[in-house]
Amino acid sequence: MAIQKSEAIVLKTSDFRETSLVVNLFTKDFGKLGGLIKGIRLTPQRYGGMPLIFSRSSIVFYQNPKRDLSLVTQCDAQEQFLPIREDLEKTAYANYFLELLDTVTQDYDKNERLFELTVDALRALCHTRESWRIARIFEIRLLNFSGFKPRLDSCVNCQKEIVQEARLKTGGQGRFSSILGGILCERCFGHDKNAQATLKGTLASIEYIEKSDWSKALRLKIAPDIAAELVTILNSFLDIHLDKEIKSRKFLH
16 A cells, blocks of 8 residues: 555545444545544544644545555645635635535546645635635536536537637627527527526636636626526536536525
8 A cells, every 4th residue: 555645625434343444535646535533532632633624624644555544644735715614604615615526526536626626725714704705616617627617618519619709799790508508600509599698707706617726716896686586597507417407506695
């Protein structure tokens, strides 16, 4: 067994037998993995305390490809994001972020950008009253970094390029199809009769958040009507393309 070190976000924890704990982790260097911490419930001080969900920790573990669980020998919390834990709404959003992260990733599929995105989102939650804004930015960037992003630059059906001016006009030459995963050009509307024309600025907001760094994305002003449309589009897109109910969403305001 090879000994490994990494930073990790704690996704889930569950008791194992009388003294141990199973942890689901998303690591910076190895992607998602399951770990077993032996005896931590009996002597948590040996590990620097009990690992808390959505904390950022420094871990040491023995990687064994033949087993589902790696043996974790060290799990020291570096950030516990206490302001989130003290606020019910922020806690609900943090749990939503982790469930999305868990859903779009596979075991041992390294994705450092997703790791950094989640840490950035948790940090931002600690210092904002607009949790919904962090959620929209997180959703868009998570889809981009995980390969699930919608196609916005060309028709998702015929691949015809759709110029920016046309696809940003309500009722223009492009409509957004959640089920097909992107923009439809005018001649392909029949492939999804439920495809919707979007408000001017909604698709531009998605593209800006995809292409900007985190700090610039946070400064983007999102008008209430665009924010409402982003919720509708992103929720529909996530439901269809993740093929899984995101249970934590029902607790969001």
